[in-house]
Amino acid sequence: MKNNLTNIDPCFTLDNLPCGALVTDAEHVILNVNAYFANELYWDINLLIGHKVEIILTKASKVFYQSYLMPMLLHEKNCEEIQLSIVNGNGKRIPITVNAKVDANKKIYWSFFTASNRNKLYDELIQAREKLELQTKELKELASIDELTGLLNRREIKSRSTFVLSQLTSDQHPISILMIDIDFFKSINDNYGHTEGDRVLKELGRVLMNCGRKRDLISRYGGEEFLILLPDTDLEQAVIFANRLHNSVSTILIDGKPLTISVGISLFDEEMSFEEAVNEADTALYKAKDLGRNRTEVFSLA
Numbered sequence: 276m277k278n279n280l281t282n283i284d285p286c287f288t289l290d291n292l293p294c295g296a297l298v299t300d301a302e303h304v305i306l307n308v309n310a311y312f313a314n315e316l317y318w319d320i321n322l323l324i325g326h327k328v329e330i331i332l333t334k335a336s337k338v339f340y341q342s343y344l345m346p347m348l349l350h351e352k353n354c355e356e357i358q359l360s361i362v363n364g365n366g367k368r369i370p371i372t373v374n375a376k377v378d379a380n381k382k383i384y385w386s387f388f389t390a391s392n393r394n395k396l397y398d399e400l401i402q403a404r405e406k407l408e409l410q411t412k413e414l415k416e417l418a419s420i421d422e423l424t425g426l427l428n429r430r431e432i433k434s435r436s437t438f439v440l441s442q443l444t445s446d447q448h449p450i451s452i453l454m455i456d457i458d459f460f461k462s463i464n465d466n467y468g469h470t471e472g473d474r475v476l477k478e479l480g481r482v483l484m485n486c487g488r489k490r491d492l493i494s495r496y497g498g499e500e501f502l503i504l505l506p507d508t509d510l511e512q513a514v515i516f517a518n519r520l521h522n523s524v525s526t527i528l529i530d531g532k533p534l535t536i537s538v539g540i541s542l543f544d545e546e547m548s549f550e551e552a553v554n555e556a557d558t559a560l561y562k563a564k565d566l567g568r569n570r571t572e573v574f575s576l577a
């Protein structure tokens with residue numbers, strides 16, 4: 276059988292390797308380094324040979340080397356893919372990945388690759404994750420917020436009502452629900468255009484937000500319909516709230532004339548679903564419309 280050793284390229288030397296290689300003794304003194312130190316790391320090799328290996332380590336890596344890496348090497352006799360940072364001949368900090376092996380004479384043979392690309396990859400991964408988190412937050416908001424008014428959308432108020440209603444049964448706190456509809460909104464669009472209609476919707480959204488407390492759930496429920504859930508609010512207090520709304524809404528002017536709304540109110544009871552309460556508030560709203568608009572009606576069975 277042919278001896279493979281005879282095929283070894285006579286030009287092969289450690290200096291040809293695209294990585295750093297060095298040898299240290301048991302006292303951490305550098306015995307030899309390859310040409311990579313001069314060619315790629317700009318070290319004067321004479322400054323390294325005979326000096327302690329710490330000369331090329333950053334402060335943090337020195338601590339790591341002394342307290343963890345050396346004890347491990349002495350015990351295990353080798354180490355693989357350890358992350359360290361060295362400084363080059365110009366004082367620039369360079370992250371590296373190190374392998375090392377100890378021989379019978381306690382000489383240590385080191386090789387390492389610079390790991391700038393690895394750090395770049397980590398940075399890119401972190402950036403990608405941050406971007407993804409931001410997009411997820413934006414998507415979540417988009418899915419729950421009405422784009423025009425910034426209020427909760429129909430789906431979100433329905434979903435949040437579940438929690439609010441669970442408090443009703445446990446605490447016996449009254450919860451009122453208000454269905455609000457702009458009066459003659461079609462004629463605003465028809466007479467002044469859709470852009471003016473949108474401005475009115477936005478303004479109304481702002482007014483509703485300002486009238487509500489932090490705990491109130493305020494939503495754009497449909498085109499020109501708004502639904503509000505008022506926790507800890509009985510019918511009497513809900514009517515006072517609605518009257519305040521009528522006043523505030525009248526500050527929104529269309530061609531100099533005040534905007535008006537109609538409001539229907541219902542009170543949740545323990546047995547009632549969200550949809551049933553909305554239907555009752557809707558019935559009261561239609562009564563307010565029938566009775567001439569710009570008014571509030573409370574749902575009653577009569």
Ligand SMILES: Nc1nc2c(ncn2[C@@H]2O[C@H](COP(=O)(O)OP(=O)(O)OP(=O)(O)O)[C@@H](O)[C@H]2O)c(=O)[nH]1
Pocket residue numbers: 423456457458459460461462464468469470471472473476497498499564568
């Ligand atoms: N500008 C604008 N108009 C909208 C939007 N969504 C719905 N609308 C309009 O709202 C109007 C609702 O009109 P109607 O349901 O007839 O009610 P109304 O004119 O307000 O009359 P009453 O409710 O009976 O007082 C329709 O013309 C819709 O096109 C929107 O996002 N922007």
